[in-house]
Amino acid sequence: MRRTSEAARVATAVIAVAVGSAAFAIAFRSLLAATYLKLFGATNVVDAITRLPWWLRLLVPIAGGLGAGLVSLIRRASQNVSNVMEAVALGNVQLSLRTTLRRVSSSWLAIAAGLSIGREGPLIEFGGSLGAAIGRAASLPLRRTRVLVAAGTAAGFAAAYNTPFAAVLFVLETIVGVAALEAVVPTLAATVIASALTRASAGGGPIYGARTFTAASPWQFASFIVLALICAAAATLFKRVLALFETAFEHSALQQPFRAAIVGLVALGLPQVAGNGYEPLNRLLDGSIGVNLLLALLVGKIVATSGSVASGVPGGVFTPVLLTGGITGALWAHFTHSWWAVPGDVGSYALVGMAAATAASIHAPLTAAVLVFELSGDYAIVLPLLLVTAIATAASRVMGALSVYEAELRRRGLGWKLTLEGREVEPE
Numbered sequence: 438m439r440r441t442s443e444a445a446r447v448a449t450a451v452i453a454v455a456v457g458s459a460a461f462a463i464a465f466r467s468l469l470a471a472t473y474l475k476l477f478g479a480t481n482v483v484d485a486i487t488r489l490p491w492w493l494r495l496l497v498p499i500a501g502g503l504g505a506g507l508v509s510l511i512r513r514a515s516q517n518v519s520n521v522m523e524a525v526a527l528g529n530v531q532l533s534l535r536t537t538l539r540r541v542s543s544s545w546l547a548i549a550a551g552l553s554i555g556r557e558g559p560l561i562e563f564g565g566s567l568g569a570a571i572g573r574a575a576s577l578p579l580r581r582t583r584v585l586v587a588a589g590t591a592a593g594f595a596a597a598y599n600t601p602f603a604a605v606l607f608v609l610e611t612i613v614g615v616a617a618l619e620a621v622v623p624t625l626a627a628t629v630i631a632s633a634l635t636r637a638s639a640g641g642g643p644i645y646g647a648r649t650f651t652a653a654s655p656w657q658f659a660s661f662i663v664l665a666l667i668c669a670a671a672a673t674l675f676k677r678v679l680a681l682f683e684t685a686f687e688h689s690a691l692q693q694p695f696r697a698a699i700v701g702l703v704a705l706g707l708p709q710v711a712g713n714g715y716e717p718l719n720r721l722l723d724g725s726i727g728v729n730l731l732l733a734l735l736v737g738k739i740v741a742t743s744g745s746v747a748s749g750v751p752g753g754v755f756t757p758v759l760l761t762g763g764i765t766g767a768l769w770a771h772f773t774h775s776w777w778a779v780p781g782d783v784g785s786y787a788l789v790g791m792a793a794a795t796a797a798s799i800h801a802p803l804t805a806a807v808l809v810f811e812l813s814g815d816y817a818i819v820l821p822l823l824l825v826t827a828i829a830t831a832a833s834r835v836m837g838a839l840s841v842y843e844a845e846l847r848r849r850g851l852g853w854k855l856t857l858e859g860r861e862v863e864p865e
Contacts, residue, residue, distance in 0.1 A: 447581055450571045451623045454589040455630035457571075458564040462596030462631075463638045465545060465560065472549050482712035486551045486704055494708065495701035501550020502697025505543040505750045518558060518753070519845040521565035524586045525612050525620075532586065537566035540751040547750040551711035552700050553741035554752025557597040561753070564593025564631075580619070587613055588623040592631035599644050601632040603808035610801040611842065645719055648784060648813040657781050658821065661789055664769045665825035668793035669832035671765045672758065675739050676798065676838055679754070682747035699744030703737045710734070710741040713753075714760030718791075721763045724783035728771050735764045754841060758798045759791045766790020788813050793825040797833035800840035802826035 568589030572582030
């Protein structure tokens with residue numbers, strides 16, 4: 438009877454976590470869209486920043502940085518996705534829903550002001566923290582609460598990208614680290630519920646629109662192998678630039694909101710860097726961005742995102758990494774078309790680049806491959822995605838680069854390795 442009662446409480450808790458995560462994601466995005474329309478007369482952040490006079494392009498991100506700092510009290514509210522990993526993997530479930538709400542409010546203000554951060558970070562954090570809060574409220578044992586944190590993380594990821602398979606894989610491959618059945622079933626259930634609710638609000642198609650991929654020749658696969666290596670280098674460069682900005686800000690007297698001015702300075706001449714990168718990525722997949730703008734956007738996005746994240750504003754780097762990989766793939770397509778006459782449209786190369794850069798950044802090849810497959814909606818791209826994500830992950834490790842989440846854990850004195858023998862916690 439006692440076991441039945443606990444199972445019923447867990448099932449109810451999973452439903453509550455999934456519904457809460459989906460509702461939060463819908464409200465988060467809807468409020469952003471309403472703000473852009475009301476204040477700027479635009480439907481997205483890039484259009485909003487583009488329409489501003491030059492001096493407001495500089496001042497709006499500064500105002501966003503000020504608001505974000507005041508709301509979250511950044512240095513005292515240091516929770517992020519790495520805390521979710523620690524909670525699930527090591528059982529240190531100390532996630533505070535109050536802290537998370539401060540952080541996601543801060544993120545919302547920063548995103549609304551055009552800072553170059555991803556929306557997925559706040560949604561994932563909220564889902565994990567909601568799972569922890571509901572587990573405590575239901576007086577569930579620690580192992581059940583850890584499962585709820587994992588389920589909430591998957592629900593937040595699925596609500597952010599409308600990619601349920603990738604959400605489950607992200608939790609199992611990156612957050613949990615092992616496919617434990619105890620975590621798989623609640624994670625699947627929460628993902629299904631959150632995806633269904635999100636699709637009822639935002640639509641059921643791929644968020645970047647359906648894409649068609651054609652592998653024209655064996656030479657194209659050879660080209661993809663080279664692209665995987667280039668994307669691994671690009672992702673490693675991104676992470677190192679981010680680390681440089683973090684080090685520079687730690688030793689700088691410059692405080693918020695002036696740290697956020699880096700985004701405004703870049704946006705003066707390149708408003709496409711505003712936001713998480715969704716809008717330029719859509720244009721990129723359509724092949725409607727020229728080489729010169731691609732080069733400028735590659736450099737500008739890395740600088741703007743590194744400056745935004747290193748300034749202390751809470752937010753994700755997932756979508757900016759997708760854009761970085763997409764740009765790298767598009768540039769490689771232009772190069773191969775000009776010099777090697779290798780067939781294939783720019784959008785296909787961009788999709789492959791997105792997967793390779795993501796895999797190199799988070800060291801989760803299956804998650805990256807399935808994510809881009811779900812974003813494109815085209816089964817024909819599966820083999821190239823599996824190929825490039827495996828190569829890019831291996832290349833990133835050879836280069837000595839940590840995943841973005843592992844790097845954050847190491848900065849906090851934590852770390853572990855997963856082997857066939859299990860999880861080995863590394864000493865500080």
